[in-house]
Amino acid sequence: MTENPTLTVRDNRTGEEYDLPITDGTISATDLGKVGKTEDAAGIAMYDPGFTNTASCRSSVTFIDGEEGILEYRGYPIEQLAESSTYLEVAYLLIHGELPTKDQHDQWVHEITFHTFVHENLKSLMQGFRYDAHPMGMLLSSVSALSTFYPEARAISDPDIRHEQIVRMIAKMPTLGAWSFRHAQGKPYVYPDNNLTYTENFLSMLFKMSEHNYEPDPRLAQALEVLFILHADHEQNCSTNAVRSIGSSQVDPYSAVSGGIAALYGPLHGGANEAVLRMLKRIGSKDKVPEFIEGVKNGDERLMGFGHRVYKNYDPRAKIIKKAADDVFEVTGINPLLKIAVELEKIALEDEYFVSRKLYPNVDFYSGLIYEALQFPPEMFTVLFAIPRTSGWLAQWAEMLGDGDQKIARPKQIYTGARGVDYVPMGDR
Numbered sequence: 001m002t003e004n005p006t007l008t009v010r011d012n013r014t015g016e017e018y019d020l021p022i023t024d025g026t027i028s029a030t031d032l033g034k035v036g037k038t039e040d041a042a043g044i045a046m047y048d049p050g051f052t053n054t055a056s057c058r059s060s061v062t063f064i065d066g067e068e069g070i071l072e073y074r075g076y077p078i079e080q081l082a083e084s085s086t087y088l089e090v091a092y093l094l095i096h097g098e099l100p101t102k103d104q105h106d107q108w109v110h111e112i113t114f115h116t117f118v119h120e121n122l123k124s125l126m127q128g129f130r131y132d133a134h135p136m137g138m139l140l141s142s143v144s145a146l147s148t149f150y151p152e153a154r155a156i157s158d159p160d161i162r163h164e165q166i167v168r169m170i171a172k173m174p175t176l177g178a179w180s181f182r183h184a185q186g187k188p189y190v191y192p193d194n195n196l197t198y199t200e201n202f203l204s205m206l207f208k209m210s211e212h213n214y215e216p217d218p219r220l221a222q223a224l225e226v227l228f229i230l231h232a233d234h235e236q237n238c239s240t241n242a243v244r245s246i247g248s249s250q251v252d253p254y255s256a257v258s259g260g261i262a263a264l265y266g267p268l269h270g271g272a273n274e275a276v277l278r279m280l281k282r283i284g285s286k287d288k289v290p291e292f293i294e295g296v297k298n299g300d301e302r303l304m305g306f307g308h309r310v311y312k313n314y315d316p317r318a319k320i321i322k323k324a325a326d327d328v329f330e331v332t333g334i335n336p337l338l339k340i341a342v343e344l345e346k347i348a349l350e351d352e353y354f355v356s357r358k359l360y361p362n363v364d365f366y367s368g369l370i371y372e373a374l375q376f377p378p379e380m381f382t383v384l385f386a387i388p389r390t391s392g393w394l395a396q397w398a399e400m401l402g403d404g405d406q407k408i409a410r411p412k413q414i415y416t417g418a419r420g421v422d423y424v425p426m427g428d429r
């Protein structure tokens with residue numbers, strides 16, 4: 001390998017050759033823009049809808065090797081974090097770049113715990129939603145409304161102010177998420193209990209009724225910790241890209257994160273586990289699985305919860321979730337749809353159609369079953385994704401602000417419309 005690798009591009013229109021430096025396996029789009037550039041004509045640009053082969057940033061937050069099925073946060077394997085860490089410790093790791101010392105950890109947990117309450121006017125705002133409002137719509141509106149409660153958040157170049165908004169957002173997401181859940185059920189909103197851990201407090205705000213001290217089942221709280229850790233970040237996915245793109249205009253972080261929540265709301269991103277559940281219910285019983293698989297192979301169906309743009313191997317999160325599912329079912333009883341899911345997985349992993357296309361279970365294959373066992377309606381599934389992803393969004397947002405290479409996001413287009421058309425008065429059209 002040469003020390004200064006380059007890519008030679010020959011423009012066959014002119015015969016001219018250009019040596020473009022290769023850095024970290026990429027060429028710069030600006031360098032490419034020099035190819036064929038003249039005083040009258042723009043240079044060559046990339047056409048890449050969906051950014052399938054375009055790096056938009058340098059990042060040291062999350063590493064994924066899709067071929068090998070590896071996921072690491074700040075270099076730490078997801079398996080070790082899920083086994084030994086807590087969600088708040090992982091959030092610290094993502095935001096600060098390293099695991100906290102005991103003192104740093106205690107301080108961080110203290111800060112988050114004491115920012116869990118929200119302004120009463122925000123509660124009134126949430127109560128103004130229709131009785132059947134989608135919880136994800138409520139969450140995204142209330143996070144964006146937070147920007148009006150903390151106007152100082154606009155000072156994004158002040159590190160102390162940035163830190164305070166990061167703490168506030170991680171702290172308040174479970175409160176807003178739980179209240180959007182209670183709202184749909186017509187139940188009173190439950191205030192945070194600062195004697196509980198992050199996930200215990202979330203369970204309390206979701207499920208507490210008249211008991212004086214709500215005591216969440218530690219096995220459920222632990223399963224939520226694991227699910228939250230697994231969902232905390234996933235490098236440059238659709239919602240993270242949205243947060244970075246909106247944040248590149250230097251807007252406050254509440255507005256940027258509410259854009260991320262909006263992106264996550266879509267069925268192609270955060271909504272797949274709901275689709276898995278619907279699919280399993282439609283299949284109905286284990287003996288119908290072979291018939292369903294035939295439908296998938298004929299192109300009539302899609303096996304939801306299988307396949308991934310990046311992972312061409314078992315999604316490492318899916319393995320861990322399967323174990324968390326067993327722990328939850330121990331408390332709640334087995335979800336009858338599990339048998340169908342296990343049979344689907346067994347057949348698909350042996351079938352040539354799925355093997356040759358490298359289609360393996362992804363994180364959503366089992367998560368919907370767990371959420372259902374915990375008595376969440378499908379509309380809540382994406383909220384349960386957005387709460388932990390907030391730490392990842394904020395880590396990526398803060399990284400972007402500190403990256404001197406970043407500019408306001410502004411892609412090019414290939415214009416395909418008409419030009420220079422004369423305006424015709426309405427009566428003459």
Ligand code: CMC
Pocket residue numbers: 234237268269270272296301302303304305306307308309310357359362363364
């Ligand atoms: N069932 C059946 N066939 C599939 C599936 C599937 N789930 N996924 C991909 N394929 C086939 C696809 O038809 C194509 O076959 P062919 O080459 O014969 O045309 C081939 O596999 C390649 O698929 P693709 O659509 O080019 O792959 P992609 O990278 O564009 O799509 C995906 C990735 C996740 C959108 C897709 O696999 C899919 O729709 N999966 C089901 C939905 C799902 O589970 N989504 C959750 C993803 S994980 C969420 C997260 O990480 O945030």
